[in-house]
Amino acid sequence: MTDQAAAISAETFRRFQQGDEDAAVQIVTAYHRRLLGYLCVQTGNQEAADDLAQEVFLAAYQQRHAIRNEKALKAWLFTVASRKAARSLRRNPPIQLVEHDDSRGDLVASAPDGASPPWVSLHNTQADEQVRQALEALPPVDRDLVMLRYFGELSIKELADALDMPMGTVGVKLGRALAKMKTHLEKQGISLGDLLA
């Protein structure tokens, strides 16, 4: 994948483990966009994503000696992010958007029951929004699997290690999750070809 986060060299990771601040910042620079993207979609909240991403990087720095090597770093970051996002959602489940009406000076509910989830405000393109809705339709476990795969760019083996599942199970689950998303999109009358165009 051409857009994957820049790999961290063994030397950078060694300096990171020794507490080198510049090396830690290199790691932040390499992974923060992907991590923020992942957390943003998972939590539906830019602020929460920012806070959680900071927590993840600080946790990595605090526990840097527990991270095996540079190859394990990415999976470590996204696994911790996944746990923190799940914990955050348990504490602060997505809430309904309310807009402020300047002319009245009070609050006006704008999102009726069944309206789009909070992350709808984050969408950039219509295609992205369709994908988001298909992701939302997945069970949480499947959604996290897909998110870790594509945002974290984790391999099947890394996913299997992170989720404590056999590689075969991960492959099957991932395939089923993608099939569910595809079915969801097709039911909406959305062509994958059009989305990719």
Added chain:
Amino acid sequence: MSETERDDPGPQDEQMDDLLRRFARETSEAQGDAHGDFAARMRTRLREQSRRPPGQKGQVAETKCASARRRRISPLLLAAAALVLVAAVSFLMLRRSGPAGTLRHQVGTVTVEGSLEGGDLRLTTAAAGRCLYGLDGERIALFLNEDSSLVIASPGEIQLDRGEVWITVRPKSGPFAVQTAEARIDVIGTVFSVRLASPGTTVMVESGRVSVQNGCGIVGVEAGQAARVPNRALEPVIEIVENPAVPDWAWELYNGATGANQERYYPSSHK
């Protein structure tokens, strides 16, 4: 995908695979604009972190009150704390109105999410946004500064997640508490105002009394005093505050909400 994926079974559906890759890439690239200074902020936080003892597995410096106490008595820390403490006053008697919560005045971009009836209402101000929010028939007034975010869990409790809020509570009101990452502040006395700033929490009392507590200790803070809690591992430190003054931004919100046109508010003139 990474090199380790050469042995992957591969995507069962190439179109879905392409679609999700693009979605992840575009969403992630957009984070550069949405969180433009993230790396710079992380550098600052990492620098703070690197000054602490190296974090071995299971050894997290923030949870060790012993080391925190050593930091508490540092003259440098106290001096830094003194610089960031500002005064606060109680200056608001907004007219009582009906709803449990009302956005009385805003400047710039303010986002209101959720509802009090739903259990949680989040107020967030953008970089150039501020607002005045009246709570519980406006017995409580929240002045939220720029780039701040809080959650109103109930009319008697808020949680400050980021930034700064000044709070005024009318005398003889019911219980009211503020929760931050570092501490919990409970109203004990009558009228009071607090200033919270994150990271780290600073509480200043203009009149009345509040308690400030976290896992390491609890202190009572009287009028004219401030308590600073740099993080959860440090006991709250009491300091004396001289010449308390309401910041201009809060005063402008007050004037905007009430139609008043006073240039400055002086605590001694407020009864």
